Amino acid sequence: MRAGTWIVTGGAGFIASNFVRLALEEGWCERVIVFDLLTYAGRLENLAPMIEADPRLVFVRGDIADGEAVEELLDSHPADMVFNFAAESHVDRSIHDAAPFVRTNVLGTQLLVSASRRHGVRRYIQVSTDEVYGALPLDGEERFHEERPYAPKSPYAASKAGADFLVLAAHHTHGQNVIVTNCSNNYGPYQFPEKLIPLMIMNALNGRKLPVYGDGLYVRDWIHVEDHCRAVRACAIDGQAGETYCIGADNEQPNINVIRRILELTGRDETLIEYVKDRPGHDRRYAIDSSKVHREIGWKPAISWEDGLASTVEWYRKNTAWLESVTKGDFGAYYERHYGGK
Ligand code: NAD
Ligand code: TYD
Numbered sequence: 001m002r003a004g005t006w007i008v009t010g011g012a013g014f015i016a017s018n019f020v021r022l023a024l025e026e027g028w029c030e031r032v033i034v035f036d037l038l039t040y041a042g043r044l045e046n047l048a049p050m051i052e053a054d055p056r057l058v059f060v061r062g063d064i065a066d067g068e069a070v071e072e073l074l075d076s077h078p079a080d081m082v083f084n085f086a087a088e089s090h091v092d093r094s095i096h097d098a099a100p101f102v103r104t105n106v107l108g109t110q111l112l113v114s115a116s117r118r119h120g121v122r123r124y125i126q127v128s129t130d131e132v133y134g135a136l137p138l139d140g141e142e143r144f145h146e147e148r149p150y151a152p153k154s155p156y157a158a159s160k161a162g163a164d165f166l167v168l169a170a171h172h173t174h175g176q177n178v179i180v181t182n183c184s185n186n187y188g189p190y191q192f193p194e195k196l197i198p199l200m201i202m203n204a205l206n207g208r209k210l211p212v213y214g215d216g217l218y219v220r221d222w223i224h225v226e227d228h229c230r231a232v233r234a235c236a237i238d239g240q241a242g243e244t245y246c247i248g249a250d251n252e253q254p255n256i257n258v259i260r261r262i263l264e265l266t267g268r269d270e271t272l273i274e275y276v277k278d279r280p281g282h283d284r285r286y287a288i289d290s291s292k293v294h295r296e297i298g299w300k301p302a303i304s305w306e307d308g309l310a311s312t313v314e315w316y317r318k319n320t321a322w323l324e325s326v327t328k329g330d331f332g333a334y335y336e337r338h339y340g341g342k
Contacts, residue, residue, distance in 0.1 A: 004030030007079040007121075009064055009112065010086030012036040014191040015127070017046035019085065019229040024054055028233055031056050033077045036086065037063045037104075043326055046190045064108030067115075074119040081236060082116045083125045084109060087163075090194055091131075091156045095280055098155035102162075109163035117176045125236045126167040126180045130221070130246065131157035133182070135283035138219065143289040144182070146244050153283055164244070171242035179239045181232055183247040184288045188225030188308065189315040192326060196220075197309075200259050201316045202323055204266040214278030216256035219285040223249040224308035227301040234299040248288025249301035258309075265313040 006023065010016045011034030020032050036042045038061055050057050058077070062069040064086045086108060088094065088101045109126065116124045133144040134151030150165075152158040170176040187197040200210050231247045239245060256273075263270060293299050316323065 005033065005077065005079045006031070007033045007035060007073065007077060007082045009035045009082070009084050010042065011059075012038055012042035012044055012046050013085060013089070014041070014046070014188075015186055015225055015228060016083070016085035017043075017190050018188060018225045019083070019232065020047060020057065021050065022226065022229050023233070024050055024056055029080075031058065033058045033060060033073070033079065035060050035062050035064070035073050037061065039088075040329070041089065041192045043190075045322055045325055063104075064112050065103045067111050070111050070115045074115050074121070078119065079121055081123045081125060082112065082121050083127060083232065083236065084112055085127045087160070089156070090192075091154045092194070092279060094154055094156035094159070098159070101155055101159040105156075105159035106162040106166070110166045113167050113170050113176070113178065117170060117174060123177045123179065123236060123241070124167065124170075125232065126164060126178065127232060128164050128180055128182045128244075129157065129160050130182050130184045130248070130286050130288050131283065132161040132164060133286075136285040136287055138217065138284055143287040144246060145289040146182075146246055146292055153281055157283075168242065168244070177241040179235050179241070180244040181235050181247055182244060182288075183228050183231070184221040184223050184249070184286055186225045186228050187222055188312055189319070190322075191225070193323065196255065197222075197258065197262070197312065198316065200262045201266065201313055202327075204262055204268045204272060205317060205320075207268070207272070209274040210259055210263075210272050211274055211276040212256060212259060213276060214282060216259070216275065217254050218282060219252050219254050219287070220258075221248050221287045222251045222253055222258070222305060222308075223247065223301060224303035224312075227303050230302075231293060231297075231299045234297045235293065238297050240296075245293045245297065246288050246290050247293055247299075248290045249303075249305075250288075250290075251305045252285070252287050253305070261309060262313065265310055266317075
């Protein structure tokens with residue numbers, strides 16, 4: 001074990017690249033080893049300019065579902081903590097083909113958690129989602145919390161649930177020091193524009209149609225990515241081994257309200273809204289009760305929805321080169337296939 005070295009898998013993706021940036025800017029640890037396969041969602045641009053300029057950051061390209069690569073990673077980079085952010089993360093893609101979700105999210109997690117144990121990693125942190133709890137009805141006060149049984153509905157959520165169970169089983173069976181965090185929907189800079197908020201911002205900026213699934217009244221509980229990253233760090237430092245922590249910012253929004261606000265912030269009107277075919281098995285509502293993490297860890301969100309969404313729109317407006325770069329290749333074909341280029 002090397003104190004101060006953190007391995008961050010999926011570090012070239014949306015959330016973990018924000019995590020790595022904050023970790024380096026604020027000195028959360030001495031060294032960060034990013035391990036990332038660079039799938040369509042993983043972009044070295046997300047780590048610029050740190051990747052060229054900061055000697056505390058080491059990038060290793062590799063697959064968490066490749067046992068030999070994971071062994072080599074932990075042999076050559078003894079680490080104090082492993083943060084597993086790597087995943088296939090988009091529900092729509094999991095509906096079209098669940099196989100990569102099972103491979104990366106389930107098998108990859110099992111290989112990584114087992115190798116972390118063998119290599120004496122002090123603590124393993126599994127970054128998971130509130131979607132493992134299933135869906136809530138639209139009307140009602142009920143929210144997801146740590147005691148609620150898992151009931152995943154999409155192949156993505158099922159694969160993340162399987163991963164969480166394997167991590168918690170490693171604690172129960174082997175006494176491994178693990179933490180699981182289950183966070184609600186994130187938004188912010190560097191999010192790949194297949195997810196609701198960056199897709200709508202990109203389309204609005206380009207004067208393209210905004211595809212609203214079904215009636216647009218599905219509810220998500222949005223948190224700014226920096227708040228999520230700070231919560232993961234806080235749980236890693238102050239959490240109890242074998243515990244799970246639900247993370248959210250008390251910010252439930254129907255999709256159509258999010259879209260209308262993006263239209264206002266981009267100076268577009270509602271003629272861009274286009275209702276399209278619903279997602280099969282679409283989860284109606286997610287909502288998180290994060291009182292455990294407030295009470296036991298002392299973490300609270302700091303970024304308001306109003307400021308967070310406005311600064312996110314501004315970030316996408318300024319970073320058109322990033323948008324162009326990440327939407328080349330696979331994404332272009334995917335987008336044409338699913339949205340007919342609208
Ligand atoms: P993302 O799709 O933007 O990034 C995933 C990253 O993982 C990419 O860099 C990709 O290259 C990498 N990756 C994929 N397969 C890999 C493999 N086999 N080996 C190594 N690297 C691989 O995802 P995100 O939105 O940043 O989500 C990060 C994590 O947070 C995921 O585990 C996700 O389930 C979880 N999460 C996401 C949200 C959200 O709203 N986006 C909310 C809660 C939890
Ligand atoms: P998404 O960002 O894919 O996150 P998740 O499904 O994991 O919550 O979608 C957020 C919500 O937005 C969800 O209810 C589906 C909806 N949605 C649309 O209406 N249109 C779109 O083009 C996309 C990508 C999502």
